[in-house]
Amino acid sequence: MKILFMVQGEGRGHLTQAISLGQLLRQAGHEIVGAMVGTSPGRQIPAFFNEAICTNVLHFDAPNIIYNAQGGGMNLQRTIYTHLTNLPKYLKSLRQINEAVTQIKPDLIVSFYDTFGGLYNLIYRSGIPMVCIAHQYLLLHPRFVFPEKSRLNRFLINLNSRSTSWLASKRLALSFREIPSRTDLKLTVVPPLLREEIARLVPRNGDYLLVYMTHHSLSEQIIAWHLQHPEVKLHCFWDNLDAAEEFAYDETLTFHRINSEKYLNMLAGCRGLVTTAGFESVCEAMYLGKPVMMVPVPNHFEQECNAIDGVISGAGVTSRTFDLSVLLEYLPKHLNQSARFRSWYHRGNALFLEEIESFAGKLVGKVGYPKTKSSDSKALGR
Known part of the structure; x- marks a missing residue:
């Protein structure tokens, strides 16, 4: 399959998860045809990502958290204000994403909690299946334990997680430990993605x-x-x-x-x-x-x-x-x-390939989609 990544660029976690999954998918015969990464002022995408992702990287403007000085934590008012004033810039980013998807024509989009993943699906309706991967999706699980007296914050963070995955085919929730999946919520609990x-x-x-x-x-x-x-x-x-x-x-x-x-x-x-x-x-x-x-x-x-x-x-x-x-x-x-x-982590390779390759069978037989190694179950050792 031809797979396109969308990656939230804030912090190190989503970037390294993309690198790890890219390594796994290439070993299974799939092609990573590009990585679209959200950037923001004052944030530099670490050099290790551009070196290790092994594909063309497209940067686009994306929202980020604004922090107070001297370790004072997140500044909610400044964060919201900055997002609102940069709205035209973010709409331009959505157009850039759509242009890239239209040109590349991937078989599957994998979004690593990218802010624009759900909005892209909602606005452009490309018909290309999307898998969303993040630890944050575990917070949608009914068994997740939240801080006390956090009903409003719980609602807001889960609203954001849902918005990043609107119309996605499935959500893969990264977890420290094994928890039963909830397919009724399009929620599959999987081990962490760590680099080789x-x-x-x-x-x-x-x-x-x-x-x-x-x-x-x-x-x-x-x-x-x-x-x-x-x-x-x-x-x-x-x-x-x-x-x-x-x-x-x-x-x-x-x-x-x-x-x-x-x-x-x-x-x-x-x-x-x-x-x-x-x-x-x-x-x-x-x-x-x-x-x-x-x-x-x-x-x-x-x-x-x-x-x-x-x-x-x-x-x-x-x-x-x-x-x-x-x-x-x-x-x-x-x-x-x-x-x-x-023990939990080493079960991840099989679980991720099973979830990603579930889309390959739906593609075989479509015009322009050959039966290659990436869609041949025998070639994958099954």
């Missing part, structure tokens, strides 16, 4: 804590804690484009520009990970058996949900601030979940 590189890493017991932050403004909290505990060795990854590739604050605190290979190698050797409750980072840590302290970005309900789900799944502990003392106190109590997590 993670399986080649050998966990080591290093002498440092690793920190990954979604926005460099959160570094203020890290520095404040570090000044009180200079004896604890820290390595931090951030998205500060104004800083050098590696910035040594002092002998025990170093900041690194986001670099995929470097980050994974340091994750394999750390004592524990501190992260802003992003799904992908927690999964990688669980695979390697590393304890995690999840710090949801303030006013970021999705991350609050991730943190609760991570604790239930045995990933580690959660905190409202970057008080790394919480992680240090937790480390002796942590139960390594890597064996159980890996």
